[in-house]
Amino acid sequence: MAGALRRAGQGRRRGERGSTRVRGLLTAIVVVLAVGVGAKVWGLAGWEGDLPPDDPTAYAFLRLHERTQQPVVWDPCLPIQVVVNEKSAPEGSETLLAEAIARVSEASGLRLEVVGATLEEPDPERTARELRNGRPGAGRAPVLFAWTTPDVVPRLEGTVAGVGGPVTQFGNRSDTTRYIGGSVYLDGPQLARTLRRDNGHAVARSIVMHELAHLVGLDHVENTRQVMAPKVNPRVTEFAMGDLAGLRRLGSGGCPYSVG
Ligand SMILES: [Zn+2]
Known part of the structure; x- marks a missing residue:
């Protein structure tokens, strides 16, 4: 598209000047089954209702370009590199992540790839300045995918199974804004409990898929x-x-963004 190509050169020049702001978005998924006892316990009445019809319009984006109302995206021509902290990972976590990445990559055409392990801890208080300094999970650095605990990431307390999202680099014009980094934090002990339930592998995998879908921009x-x-x-x-x-x-x- 001509419009996209025109914007490309401008985006690159802006990047060289470094005159952009960086901000992260994190959003969570909740496992209702973990709430005490009652109707919402796994497999009981709370899950028995009919599912609504499937709907090809049932999607939403975390962020839209203001002018065009098109979704903010990652550069689809570059791989989304991921480093993994396995400190609190459940058994089989590598398979879960590989299968979830395959599904998100297949569906989106984006290339998510695990490039290595890291000891970097999630930092829920990470500042915008740190984001710009290239630490994992930040802008201009691999995505930090961490199997962790609510002690480290308080947003995982209670029924929240995971949080994830991209870091946004705002362009000087709204339509050059794009995602350049991000993080996914999963509650390892909670996922370990999920894995022990019926169909647990598929359910746990769907939680990883959900967070990776946030990472690439779905709400x-x-x-x-x-x-x-x-x-x-x-x-x-x-x-x-x-x-x-x-x-x-x-x-x-x-x-x-890659072709000028
Ligand atoms: Zn969510």
């Missing part, structure tokens, strides 16, 4: 047949039509 939707519903549903373990349509749009932007 929550109300349609509970989608993996991007805000609460885990053990009957919804694969991306549905809305999820897939949203992911496809996030990876279909051509190469607006």
Whole structure:
């Protein structure tokens, strides 16, 4: 698209001047089953209701370009590199992550790839300045994917299974804004409990898929047949039509930032 190509050169010049702001977005997924006892305990009545019809329009983006109302995206021509902190990982975590990455990459066309392990700890108080200094999980650095605990990341307390999201680099014009980094923090002990339940592997994998979908730019939707519903549903373990349509749009932007 001519418009995209025109913007490309401008985006590159802006990048060289470094005159951009960086900000992170983190959003969470909740496992309702962990809430005490009652109707919402795993497998009981709370999960018995009918799922709504699947809906190819049931997707939402974390951020839109103000002028065009198109989604902010990662550069689809570069791999999204991920480093993994396995300190609190459940058994089989490598398989979970590999399978989730394969699904997100396949659906979006974006290339997520694990490039190594890290001892970098999640830092929920990370500042914008740190984000710019190239630490993992930050802008201009690999995504930090950490198996961790609520002691380290307080947002994981209670029923929250994971939080994830991209770091945004704002361009001087809104349509050059893009994602350049990010983080995913998963509650390792909680996922270990999930893995011991019926169909636990698929459910745990869907939680990883949900957070990776946040990382590439999807927001929550109300349609509970989608993996991007805000609460885990053990009957919804694969991306549905809305999820897939949203992911496809996030990876279909051509190469607006790499090709001038
Ligand atoms: Zn979420």
